[in-house]
Amino acid sequence: MELQKDIREFVELLLSEKVEFLLVGGYALAVHGAPRFTEDIDFLIQVSPENADRIIGVIEKFGFGDLEIERDDFLKADYIIQLGMAPNRIDLLTGIDGTTWNESWNSRIPFELDGLPIQVIGKDQLIRNKLASGRSQDLADAERLQQS
Template identity: 40%
Template sequence: MPEDFKEFIALMNSHNVRYVMIGGWAYNLYRNPRATGDIDFFVAASDENEMRIRDVLAEFGFGETLGDDKLLIPGKVIMLGRSPFRIDLLTEVSGVTFAEVEDTASAVQLGEINVRVISPELLLKNKEAAGRQKDLADAAELRAWLTG
């Protein structure tokens, strides 16, 4: 995992951001790793969480680009940086709610940091609902592994 991703996760943890890692990086923790152009975090769209995320983004070096507009709008994706080191913050994702993802997430140790990760069952549900070709391929692999 790139150092920038680790630093961002550590900042989210230190600021008590309500987040769960989803997408390709979560998939790679469960199955055979594949290339991915970003790291995705599903975040709670509350005012309190937005203040915490603003603090993280300021410390991470993106504070000046934020402005005063509301950040965590349902359906909005905040994209930071460029592929393959892009960080995406999502307030909605296909097929699952933040509450159910947060309730079933597990903490995974990645080197010196802990990261909250979507459960494989909900990752499968999300990937199937997303419906993109790469998501459906991931879903087939997850389903085979889960039903093993």
């Protein structure tokens, strides 16, 4: 799976700054054998003071330091920060439906995304997430995941 240049650079920064994150959403679907078109890449970010500091550093180095994104934004439950525009938007999530950070982290699988070693939410937790959201697209995703 090849990443767009800016997204690849962002993932490289996440890794170099040691941000604790998981790939979720549409890209995770593809990892688990149920690909579909998506206009963004979704990362679940662990909520902790140390991780909040790290992700703010990434955002500044990536060139979004002028945005009014604060450390405390990454300490809030179920918060979404969007960087950029579709089809190359980056969504940073501090929570997802149907599962906790610990459950998601404990289910993770290692994956090489465009040559970068990342962690992806496990299939069962991704299904739980999709079912809990209740949106028609997510319910269809869950069904495809269960069949893959």
